[in-house]
Amino acid sequence: MSQNELKKIVVKLDPKDNVLVALTDLEKGKIVVFENESFEMQDVIKAKHKFYMSDFHLGDEIFMYGVLVGKVQTNVAKGSLMTTDNLKHAAEPFDYRSFDYTWQTPDISKYKNSTFNGFKRKDGRVGTANYWLFVPTVFCENRNLDVIKEALHNELGYSVSDKYTTYTHQLLEAYKNGVDVENIGTDLMPTANSNRIFKNVDGIKFLNHQGGCGGTRQDSATLSSLLASYANHPNVAGITVLSLGCQHLQVADFKNDVLKQNPLFDKPLLIFEQQNAQSEEQLIAEAIKKTFSGLIEINKLERTPQPLSELCIGVKCGASDGFSGVSANPAVGYTADLVVALGGKVLLAEFPELCGVEQNLIDRCETEAAAQKFINLMRSYDDLAHKVGSGFHMNPSPGNIKDGLITDAIKSAGAAKKGGTAPVVDVLDYTELATKPGLSLVCTPGNDVEATTGKAAAGATLILFTTGLGTPTGNPVCPVIKVATNSILANKMSDIIDIDCGPVISGEKTIEEMGEAILDYCIKAASGEIIPKAVQLNQDDFIPWKRGVSL
Known part of the structure; x- marks a missing residue:
């Protein structure tokens, strides 16, 4: 354009x-x-x-x-x-065909000597953040995680609720003094995490979920693989596991999956099982104490300069509008091409939102095996949706349609733009790890949180998330950067938007200029110099996919 x-x-x-x-x-x-x-x-x-x-x-x-x-x-x-x-x-049929795809690589001379300051792990992967992770093997432990979270976040400076606590206290005092609370304004004083004790620990994260028992054994096995992927994530430095004891997802299964994914795993792994504990109080106190000691150790880790080839960026869109495929998605796509040209990894997921552009992606696959894997995943996913009376054609939401995305093929063709134009080097099923430099396709639903959850499991260390209507979605271990398709949204929801692609619509910037600006932001975010809004807000959304029908 x-x-x-x-x-x-x-x-x-x-x-x-x-x-x-x-x-x-x-x-x-x-x-x-x-x-x-x-x-x-x-x-x-x-x-x-x-x-x-x-x-x-x-x-x-x-x-x-x-x-x-x-x-x-x-x-x-x-x-x-x-x-x-x-x-x-309506969408064209698709199938494998021999196709000679030629990629026009972007000019990367501006970035050839650029680096970001990341956390180099012993397995060779590089993180953009340094987190401690709490993992429950079953939903029965969610309450204990919530108690621990409140204690650690409030005392160690990771809470973002201070201003709301202060505001609630203000309302309480007004009520006690007979003042009509309706007369109390809603302007809140911002708070900063200046009291954070461990300066090199970017956060303490909690993977509350509703699985681990009940359902099918396959659900628990998939959850185990997902949780293991998060434990192995390069942004994670240490893990505390809470287990009840009798659930389907046993601690031994989780540990086996961790080592299966990474035989060199050597991060601190603290395990607490409630049915073997003297009491809930003893369990929680011991988990807090041991984790505190672990935080002291990972706080000793420091960022060091790393090549841009160590970036692994997931690309996602949600609450999309008619400008998504015109401004933000193509701009992010150009960023993706830059990252691939620099030797990094890019992850494009949301298979229901690739409907109609399958042939283009198949033709871009470097191997027939990758192409056939993509075809099989797409067809089996769509078949499953049709068996329950749905289908990819039912993907657009009322908000999408209201803002110009009339059919799923329109939404999908615009959504695919955020993956750029690079060849497809690999196709990954849910929870499979991206290991090859270049563009990989990752099987996830289109659902915002299920998709970002899956991208992080595949190894994304940053996620570029485009939106035209606005959404707060984040992820516990992978910083999510919000990219607005239009300036009206960027100004209206400035508390959750990081980058404004409105200048593309107004003609002030080209797609290429915007794409470079997005990469510049990514480098700063990967270095900890800029904290994306979703991270600032502790927007730690995590929803495992049970492999059912989710569009």
Whole structure:
């Protein structure tokens, strides 16, 4: 997309497309001239939405991003608004074919000598943070984790609730003194974690979950592999495990999975089993004491300069809008290409949101084995959804549709842009670890938290998360960087947004310039020089996927 195109009020995303995207609100009757052709708006076309470039009839195919995204359901006139009434999801079939893919690598001269300050682990991997992790093997231990979390966070300076505690105290005092609490304002004084005791420990994280017992044994086995991936994560320096004792997910299973993934595992691993403890009080006190000693040790670790090839960046979109595939996703895609060209790893997941672009990704696979694995995972996932009366076509949410993502293929074609254009070096099933430099596809749902949970398990040490409507999603062990598709969102929700891609829409920046700015931010975040908003807020979302139908 050229700089001149971005200055226009509409944009065509691919030469093959037969719809245009409005970059600003267009009134009914307005004449828009694009590529020497005039279009009269038959409806109000709000920014982010699309209108048809010709008269179309029932069954006609509509293309965006150069791929089939839907079929017309009724006769529509040139200049008419695309809606769920006049367009339904459609996507091209896909299969493996021999294809000679050529990648045009981006210019990386600006970054060839760049480094970030990370934590080099003994197994050779490099973390962007230094966390202590609490892992329950079963949901029965969630309450004990909550008690420990409150004690450690409040006393060691990791709590973010101080301002709310102060505000609640203010309301209580007003009530005691007979003052109407409705007269108390909601402006809260910000608090800073300046009282953090362990300066080199970026956080103490807790993986509360609802699994480990009940359900199926397969669920527990998948959970064990997931928790082991988090214990092995390069951002994690030490682990405390709480177990009840009688659950499906036994401590021995967890330890076996840890060593299966990493035979050289040597991090502090503290294990406490409640059914072998004298009392709950003794269990919690002992866990706190031993963890405190562990925190003293990992606080001795320091950041050192590391090459950018040690970055592993997950790319994600959520609460998407009609600008996601126009600004933020392509910009993040350019960042992804830079990281791959520099020898790093990039993880593209959310398989329900790759519907319609499968052939492009298959053609980019470096090996037939990777392509076939992707095909099998996609087809089995979609088949499972259809068996329960659903399907990938039901992925877009009401918010997505309201802001211009009319079909799943439209959403998916835009979502795939955040993976860039590099060849696909590997395809990973859920909880499999990325080991090859380059772009890997990771099987996860589209659900924001299930997807980020899976990316971290695959080894992402930073996640770039684009959003057009705004979402607070974070992750316990992998810093999540929020990238807004538009400046209105970036300004409205500045407390959760880190990067504004609105300048792409306004024409102030090209996709390439924005992509470099995002990488610059990533380098600072990986070095601990910038703390992403989700990390500042302790937005530690964690939802294991049970391999059921989740779109």
